[in-house]
Amino acid sequence: MLITGQINGTYEAKNDVMASYLSQAKDLILQFLSCKVIHIKRSENKSADALSKGASTNFEHFAKYIRVEVLDRPSVPQHKVLVIQTGVESWMTPIMAYLTSGAPLEEKAVARKIRHKALNYRMQDGILYRRYFLSPLLRCVDAEDTNYLIREVHEGIYGLHAGYRMVVAKLMNAGYYWPDMHMDATHKIRKCDSCQRHAPNTLRPKNELVPVTPA
Structure with missing residues (x-):
């Protein structure tokens, strides 16, 4: 059954x-x-x-009447190997390449910019981290993980539907970093359906008041 x-x-x-x-x-x-x-x-x-x-x-x-075969392992593989896409470039790719190999870039302006940025980053066990003076190392993430992190902090199990500043602060306290954190958080929070439905109504007029003098 x-x-x-x-x-x-x-x-x-x-x-x-x-x-x-x-x-x-x-x-x-x-x-x-x-x-x-x-x-x-x-x-x-x-x-x-x-x-x-x-x-x-x-x-x-x-076994005298029926042929019995004992299997010591499953006849199907327990784990399937899934093909994942590798080699996707992101904002971390040139920095990781410079910190790993130290190979200079062909364009001098781009190479100077990458060398200047690389001073604030560190490679450890194949993972890129952002250095900060007043906080531990922050793990750098790409664009595929940013939407999930913002959504989890803003409207997850312990989410308070807070503003973008508090969301970014919580993300950094959790140990994550990417360059456009404030901009991405602002765009994502503005599209939140719950925040738009339950936001307090603004009683201020949309336009400035125009005084009308009696004739």
């Missing part, structure tokens, strides 16, 4: 091994023009019921 429910989508395969078996079963089903998996009750399938009960008995006398 469990296997039938997982294939038909009624149950969910939470175990990693069962999820691997389920993925392999679905791949095999796609090779057929039509396939339907039906659960048969024990009373209607005595042979299979006897085999299932025999798994908990002693194999010595059971």
